[in-house]
Amino acid sequence: MRRITPSLLALVLTGCSLAPDYQRPPSPSAEQYPSGPAYQGGPSTTALPRDWQGVFRDPVLRQLLDTALANNRDLRMALLNTEAYRAQYRIQRAELLPKIAANAQGTRQYLPRRRTGGEGVISTQQSATVGISAYELDLFGRLRSLSDQALLTYLATDEARRGAELSLISSVAGAYLTWRADQELLALSRQTLQADEKSLRLTQRQRRTGTLSALDQIQATTRVDSTRAAVARYTRLAAQDLNQLQRLVGAQVDEHLPPLPLADEQIARVPAGLPADLLQRRPDIRQAEYQLQAANANIGAARAAFFPSISLTANAGSSSRELADLFDAGTGSWLFQPQVNLPLFNAGSLRASLDYAKLQKDMQVARYEKSIQTAFQEVADGLAARTTYQQQLQAQRDLVEASQRYHDLAENRYRNGIDSSLTFLDAQRSLFSAQQGLISDRLAQLLAEVNLFTALGGGWDEAPGLAYQRSAVLPK
Known part of the structure; x- marks a missing residue:
């Protein structure tokens, strides 16, 4: 009889x-x-950042991102x-190896006189065994395919987790920048309101002296009311922005942080x-490619189901009536x-399972x-936004x-009595609108950079352990 070589044993255990x-x-x-x-x-000729910390330069935002990730x-x-899917993979991987168990059992039984025909008898039996139970030889790779599928x-x-982390970084950065922009717009509105109220008081004095008409005073009042509405609007938006930021960060954010105007270098x-x-x-x-590879591995498991499966149960031990004699010779x-x-008839379920696996792939x-x-x-879209927002911002x-x-020229002519208040009010309105537009455009430009950072995949410095794990265990 020919001896079983190690290579043949490995082929039997691992299968194809x-x-x-x-x-x-x-x-x-x-391309x-x-x-x-x-x-x-x-x-861009900028070097590729190792992670998100090389992209976001605002120290307050960095601290908020660290807190949010935690x-x-x-x-x-x-x-x-x-972690749950990792545990499932470990469970499935364990099916590739035999499960060895030790068992010890003791029995003591009394048989009455009616059954023995004489005196009652007490019988004792002791046993101890070590063995494997229902170990499946993976001759056609069914268990290996299921293990690969679980791993993939x-x-x-895990890639979905990385995607959630990237989405969180993008959301926190966007919420923070929006909060800062609305704070800046609120400060601008308050500053403009002070200037408008000052102009209204001047108009009221001139109205009392008869140098301005009632129409001029009404227009100045309308301007003040409009700016007051802007103050209320941006007060509300800043508060709501802070609420959203705190939800994303998962902790309280100091609403009295020093104001930091938006800047391109952030x-x-x-x-x-x-x-x-x-x-x-x-x-x-x-993530999509790993899911594709998992579906590919599932086809292997579906194909293997057509072939016979062989399982082994084996044990060895000893048995005796007395515990002291359990390991004596002859026991x-x-x-x-x-x-x-061997599958013989299954009403087409195996074929349907294979078709389903192929469709899933x-x-x-x-x-x-x-x-x-x-x-x-x-x-x-992000690259187009980068270029056009720079042009729009300029x-x-x-x-x-x-x-x-x-505004400065109109104010000077108004105070010197050359022009009416209409021109000055129009200049105030134009300046306020232009300043609002600048803040909004700068916010849009920064948000576009955040979106491009997200679209490119965010941080790229993968942990060496995970990279080694993928290269070492993925199906070739």
Whole structure:
């Protein structure tokens, strides 16, 4: 009889895989981002930040982001969900190995006289065994495919966690910038209200002296009322912004933080790279690919169900009437019980299961391609926003400067009696509107940079342990 070699034993234990060879679907997006008037800024030469801390330069925002990552409930649930899938993978992986158990049993039984035909008898039996129970030989890779599927599902869930973390960073940054912008608009409205009230008092004095008409006074009053409404509006918005920020952060935020005007340098310009880089940067694309690989592994399990399954039960031990004699010579016992299960008739359920697995893979391919298309559009939109917002912001700055000159000249002519209050009130209104527009445009430009940061996949410095784990255990 030929001896069983270690290689043959390994083949029996690990079996073969019936899963299709995985091939990454071709990318449905273009190789380059679009070009044209909206993209005149060209690619950024800034070095790629290691993580989000290299993007957000506001120290207050950094502290809020750290707090949010530690306290946010949605992120905590995503982390717990990842750990749950990790535990499921460990459970499924354990099915690849035999389960060894030890068993000790003692029996003491009394038989009455009617059954023995004489005196009552007390019988004693002791036994101890060690063995394996119903260990399935994975000859056709069913258990291996299920283990791969569980691993890939866990990795997909971990990418969903990274996506939730990136979404939280983006939401906190957006809420913080909006709060700062509304604070700035509130301060501007209050400052403008003081100037409008001063102009109203001057108009009222001139009305009493008869140098201005009632129409001039009504117009000045209307201007004050309009600015008061703006103060109330931005007071409300700033309070609501703070409430949203505190919910996202998961802790109280000091509403009396020193006012910090929005500035372009608060957020670094993140380089876009190439569309192919998104396959490794974006958590949603990586999640979709892991789900696709999991569906591919599930096909292997569905195919293996057509073939026989072999399970083994075996144990060895000893048995005796007295505990002291349990391990004496001649008390040994053993059991070897192989079992073969061959599917003969199942009313087409195995074929339907295989068809379902293939359809699930096709769905995951479509979902993967859609995630790439969505990512490409979001990055292209972000690049267009980057260039055009810079142009819009510069034009708005020029408008504020021109409105300020118009306001100063109109005020001087009004106070010297050259022009009526109508021109001065129009200049005040134009300046206030231009200043509001500048703050709003600067906020939009910063939010566009945050959205582009998110579209590009956020932080890219992956933990070395996870990267090694993926490369070491993923199906080839």
